[in-house]
Amino acid sequence: MPTEGVTGANKGIGYEIVKALCQRYNGHVYLTARNAIKGNAAACKLRKLGLYPIFHQLDIGDEESIKKFRDYITKHEGGIDLLFNNAGVSFNECTQAYAKEAENVINVNYFGTLHAVEILGPILRYGARIINTSSFFGHLSNIPSSSLRNRLAARSLTVDGLCHLMNEYLSDVRNGVHVTKGWGDSPYTVSKVGVAALTIVLQRMFDNDPEKRQISVNSVHPGYTQTDLTGNMGTYTAEEGARSALFAGLDAEGLRGQFVWDNLAIIDWYAATPPKSF
Template structure:
């Protein structure tokens, strides 16, 4: 019996995540899991898609809760046997919250960086050969968005590891709590630092997977979906959610050969280490 392929999208109940699920249901030959923290919101999103003649599968997944992550992993492992596409879309923008910068930083790093790291740590062991992993970064996740050259050097370090990167993220949170983040050269935006972390993590994940002895030939890339009209942009974005989903869907469907690359909303590769950030839309 032929094993059905499996795609998983986190934060799939609205915005870009919803559009990614929709696009995969239309183009991906396999089961598409729409996951969301809220069971009600997730089920409502599935109902909307079924009204369009599509057939996603809902499963609750809170990417900030390790018990929820492990429950989902066990379900997928038992029910499907593995994962062929993992799109880490869930995330937040907390820069405008009226809370202390230390709390903003901690919340943002936890929900944007550590959530992806923890989901990947749980699901990477059950990725099938030739799997595609797409991490949602941002134009804000370009290394040039970190103002200090010395701070950028930490992310350029050829000896950087995931453990060192996580310590760097923790250092940033502590610098915010101690009001040293500007003088240390991090810049003023927790969102930027979290997405630079996601970008760097994606490159390191590809490097680690390339060293696997069993050679599963897994692809990890990270995307800037564009400046999209969503809740996260306060609906100031100029692109539709369908346009914002295009780069993720392009990577998910394979046939690109890209590994550890920063892919812009137009599906073109951008130099993450370059001196300037291209236009965000």
């Protein structure tokens, strides 16, 4: 049976991705959430609409939790066809502990996404698709320093090299030099640029997959969407915010290492400015 998993799906865009998959996809749809009570409640809400996702706990900040999900899927499904890396957190500007908060944002958004792919990667089936949720802020041009942009965009960049860059950023934050070093003043931006860069690096790796599984990895920008993450501000409803991920996961053909914008255009991540976002 085709199988797909959505991270951070108890609410917001992730919930809407699950809902649409249940409506459109002939397979087992896994609604995952770090909090089992919230995740079960979300699955229950969908059941009342006649939709039947399967809930499983999954905290992308906890490698043991990802491994438990992998083991469950291996035993009950045999593999995954679609992996929506949707879970993410924003930067809480109100907190005094800037460095600690920055670490949390990078750890969940960048390292959490990476660990999900690393741990679930071995059970991806032939032709599987990975959809990484980046953002408008994930466009490379949001990093002020041209030297950092060049390092993030290098064709020789590896996962280890990118992790080194993310850790270098956190070290610069701890030393209070991240702005003068040209990272800008937003940990969320650095985390989402990291996710977009990771997508490109992972695609290069899967292109050399010894098992030749033809796996694709793409980034998406949902658009400015009314969810808890934005204090319910935004141009789009959560259902509309799910469109770019669903397009990359279900509709688009032949996308590999690309970035799907909120208007479903494939954009140039390396361009000097980001495209308009609605």
